[in-house]
Structures are given as structure tokens and as C-alpha cells.
Amino acid sequence: MEKNQIIIITAVVILAVVGFIFLQGQKSTNPQVATNEVVETPLATDTAALGTVKEFTVTGSAFKFDPTEIRVNKGDRVKITFKNAGGTHDFRLDEFGVKTNIIQGEQEETVDFVANKAGSFEYYCSVANHRQMGMKGMLIVE
Secondary structure (H helix, E strand, O other), rough: OOHHHHHHHHHHHHHHHHHHHHHHHOOOOOOOOOOOOOOOOOOOOOOOOOEEEEEEEEEEEOEEEOOOEEEEEOOOOEEEEEEOOEEOOOOOOHHEEEOOOOOOOOOOOEEEEOOOOOOOEEEEEOOOOOOOOOOEEEEEEO
């Protein structure tokens, strides 16, 4: 091999390594939502949902959810982190096929879906008679 070819190959390898390191440094993750704060970000790659991503934290405790109402727009992608503050609970939203596992206190689970139909939809805990005792809330899709 000629000296010029070795220099060119070395330069290409160095550029490839530097480019890879640069791209790895550009990756970021979404911040966690600590409470019932709504985080709206445009969807650039998800063609199934043309709205925004709305994130919520729903806390389940002794026969209640907090918050008891969530509002989104039709087409929004909804991300819900269900946090169990104590006892044995789950989170269900039948109309969108959303459900968590039954989890114990101090555990959490996240679900996401596209709010592709308008209306008011009840979310609830399906454990024993928790729903009948008031462990429910409303998702309102406008």
C-alpha cells in the first residue's frame, strides 16, 4: 500500500470514531415527571399519533386515585405512570386497552397509548371491590 492510501484510511477511521462518539453524546432521555405535571413534546417520528405526548403520574392509595381527572386532546399520545402508594392495586382503562399489572405499595408501572377517540372514559382499579369503593377517575378526550 502506498503511503497516501494509509493516510486516507487512517483519516477515515478517525473520522468514523469521532462521529460515533459525537452521536452517542447527543442521545437524551425524557425527564421523569414527578407529579401530575403535563409534558408536551411534538412527535417527530410517530405517524400513528399526530398530536403531542402528554405525561401524567397517577397515584393509587386507599380506594382512590390522584388525580381523578385527566384531560387530553384527540390524537395525543398519553403516557401514564401509575404509582402505588400502598396496598395492592392496578390501573385500567378499557376503551384504549390499557392496563397495568397488579402491583404492591411503592411500586410503579408505565403505560402509553394514543387517545384516538373523543369522549369521557373511566379508569379504575380492578382489584376486588376497589372500583365500587371509589377507586376510579375520568380520562376526558376533547
